[in-house]
Amino acid sequence: MALRGTVDACATMMYLLSLFRLPIANATAINLAAPLFMTVFAVLFLGERAGVARWSAVMLGFVGVLCVVQPRGEGFNAWALLCLGGTLFHATRDLMTRRIDPAIPSVIITLATALAVTVLAGCVTLLTGWQAFALRELALLGVAAGFLASGYFLLVQCMRTGEVSLTAPFRYTAVLFAMLLGYAVWSEVPSGWAWLGIALLVGSGLYMLHSERGRTRAAALDAQPE
Numbered sequence: 695m696a697l698r699g700t701v702d703a704c705a706t707m708m709y710l711l712s713l714f715r716l717p718i719a720n721a722t723a724i725n726l727a728a729p730l731f732m733t734v735f736a737v738l739f740l741g742e743r744a745g746v747a748r749w750s751a752v753m754l755g756f757v758g759v760l761c762v763v764q765p766r767g768e769g770f771n772a773w774a775l776l777c778l779g780g781t782l783f784h785a786t787r788d789l790m791t792r793r794i795d796p797a798i799p800s801v802i803i804t805l806a807t808a809l810a811v812t813v814l815a816g817c818v819t820l821l822t823g824w825q826a827f828a829l830r831e832l833a834l835l836g837v838a839a840g841f842l843a844s845g846y847f848l849l850v851q852c853m854r855t856g857e858v859s860l861t862a863p864f865r866y867t868a869v870l871f872a873m874l875l876g877y878a879v880w881s882e883v884p885s886g887w888a889w890l891g892i893a894l895l896v897g898s899g900l901y902m903l904h905s906e907r908g909r910t911r912a913a914a915l916d917a918q919p920e
Contacts (some may be wrong), residue, residue, distance in 0.1 A: 695803060698790040699810035701783050707809050707818065708780030712773040717882040722872035723758075723892045724777045730755040730898070731785035747901075755898035761891030791850060800850040807846050 713721045715754050794803065827835065875881035884892065 695794055695798065696810075698794065698803070700814075701790065702805065702807045702816040703786045703810035705780045705783030705787055707814055708776050708783065709801070712777035712780065714772040716771060716777060717884065717888075718876040719882060719884050719892070720774065720888055721777050721861065721872040723884075723888065723895055724774060725781050725784065726895045727755060727758075727778070727781050728785040731782055732788060733829060735785060735789055751901045752897040754894050758891040758894030761887045761894065789891050790856060794854070796854065800847060800854060803850050804843065804847045807850075808843060862890040 709721070709725065733748060733752055791803070873884065
């Protein structure tokens with residue numbers, strides 16, 4: 695649990711640092727690559743098998759990431775690579791969440807994650823310096839902390855007790871919310887390449903989840919007694 699908290703803290707810091715300097719829709723889209731990374735990790739470290747269709751979906755998803763990150767040309771931003779690194783940590787965190795003893799309450803895992811983020815943020819503050827907050831910033835920070843803590847708890851509950859193939863598609867609604875917020879608050883509109891990347895990411899992710907659900911259903915039917 696301590697290791698998971700450390701991984702989650704690193705993922706949170708990397709994502710937040712990149713979010714400050716990227717359009718919110720782009721950062722959210724890059725973060726949607728986590729299920730793709732989870733598939734690769736499951737094959738490499740958990741001994742799962744993936745067919746040609748799943749690997750094709752993974753490749754299309756990574757092409758989508760490249761379209762959003764845009765490693766060449768004017769759209770390149772090094773912070774996008776940092777966001778991608780945070781996505782790797784997020785995928786690792788989700789795999790670790792499912793391996794934690796079910797007897798440990800989810801609120802304890804949430805508290806451990808929040809503590810790890812606090813310690814890591816404190817260490818970063820020692821290097822970057824401290825700046826006093828005005829009352830408005832403190833209020834916004836309090837609201838953000840409430841949303842983040844609630845998100846931690848709900849995500850832990852989802853990963854521990856929910857069926858991944860059933861619950862994961864709801865992640866992709868984050869792109870819609872991010873685009874709406876980005877346009878309403880900051881007048882941000884994704885570029886043509888970013889739109890293409892978002893479509894590839896969402897399409898490949900949903901296809902993988904659909905195929906995973908079919909495989910799970912077929913395995914359950916095979917396990918039934920005749």
